[in-house]
Amino acid sequence: xxxxxxxxxxxxxxxxxxxxxxxxxxxxxxxxxxxxxxxxxxxxxxxxxxxxxxxxxxxxxxxxxxxxxxxxxxxxxxxxxxxxxxxxxxxxxxxxxxxxxxxxxxxxxxxxxxxxxxxxxxxxxxxxxxxxxxxxxxxxxxxxxxxxxxxxxxxxxxxxxxxxxxxxxxxxxxxxxxxxxxxxxx
Amino acid sequence: xxxxxxxxxxxxxxxxxxxxxxxxxxxxxxxxxxxxxxxxxxxxxxxxxxxxxxxxxxxxxxxxxxxxxxxxxxxxxxxxxxxxxxxxxxxxxxxxxxxxxxxxxxxxxxxxxxxxx
Numbered sequence: 001x002x003x004x005x006x007x008x009x010x011x012x013x014x015x016x017x018x019x020x021x022x023x024x025x026x027x028x029x030x031x032x033x034x035x036x037x038x039x040x041x042x043x044x045x046x047x048x049x050x051x052x053x054x055x056x057x058x059x060x061x062x063x064x065x066x067x068x069x070x071x072x073x074x075x076x077x078x079x080x081x082x083x084x085x086x087x088x089x090x091x092x093x094x095x096x097x098x099x100x101x102x103x104x105x106x107x108x109x110x111x112x113x114x115x116x117x118x119x120x121x122x123x124x125x126x127x128x129x130x131x132x133x134x135x136x137x138x139x140x141x142x143x144x145x146x147x148x149x150x151x152x153x154x155x156x157x158x159x160x161x162x163x164x165x166x167x168x169x170x171x172x173x174x175x176x177x178x179x180x181x182x183x184x185x186x
Numbered sequence: 187x188x189x190x191x192x193x194x195x196x197x198x199x200x201x202x203x204x205x206x207x208x209x210x211x212x213x214x215x216x217x218x219x220x221x222x223x224x225x226x227x228x229x230x231x232x233x234x235x236x237x238x239x240x241x242x243x244x245x246x247x248x249x250x251x252x253x254x255x256x257x258x259x260x261x262x263x264x265x266x267x268x269x270x271x272x273x274x275x276x277x278x279x280x281x282x283x284x285x286x287x288x289x290x291x292x293x294x295x296x297x298x299x300x301x302x303x
Contacts (some may be wrong), residue, residue, distance in 0.1 A: 141206075
């Protein structure tokens with residue numbers, strides 16, 4: 001089933017929308033979640049939450065790229081869950097408590113300011129990625145967007161692990177130089 | 187904090203870049219590998235043909251050069267008893283049959299030099 005038909009199911013509020021989405025993109029979403037969470041149970045929970053969010057947001061949304069739309073939801077949910085788990089683990093750490101208490105004293109920037117800053121940085125990262133050769137770009141995105149392991153990238157792209165590591169090292173350095181040149185601070 | 191923020195920003199990159207990293211390059215890479223595999227196979231087949239075709243032509247064409255070691259033995263029927271080299275088992279030269287009429291005791295004919303003048 002192609003994406004237009006899938007989106008038509010959501011817009012028609014058909015119950016088969018989620019089942020068909022799971023058939024087509026279940027494995028894709030699960031692979032993103034498991035890479036980040038390293039837990040089968042947590043990953044499945046995130047994938048189910050992804051379907052729920054897709055159901056709640058379509059309509060009114062009609063994503064141009066449904067695959068990337070679902071992937072982004074899964075990635076955000078998984079990263080949030082990962083951060084939450086890490087916070088819980090550090091619960092008994094006195095220094096972590098002190099840091100979190102002091103965080104409240106730091107004046108936060110406004111949402112508009114944050115969004116503007118975010119759009120600048122995301123635009124710069126997009127330009128940077130498009131300036132890379134295809135192989136370097138994919139290695140970078142597989143590592144930092146899909147959270148693939150070095151071994152998984154090497155297997156997927158049929159290259160040695162040391163080559164993947166050196167490509168990532170070079171690309172990270174290039175990104176730093178690019179962001180500095182563009183006057184972007186994170 | 188900074189790496190986390192950077193990771194969040196990377197999470198919002200262009201949809202096409204995300205999808206390309208999941209689909210496009212892997213297929214491109216695979217296509218390249220497939221091409222290399224087929225080229226290797228083609229080279230092996232070509233090498234085999236280079237060996238097999240001349241051998242096949244050699245066997246099928248009548249005027250093709252023939253290996254002399256492969257020639258069949260020719261036979262000549264003369265209607266006579268087989269003959270050939272008959273060796274002797276003599277151990278001394280004097281034992282050999284000798285039909286020379288001259289012997290070592292015969293006088294050697296000489297010529298007087300004055301007769302030549």
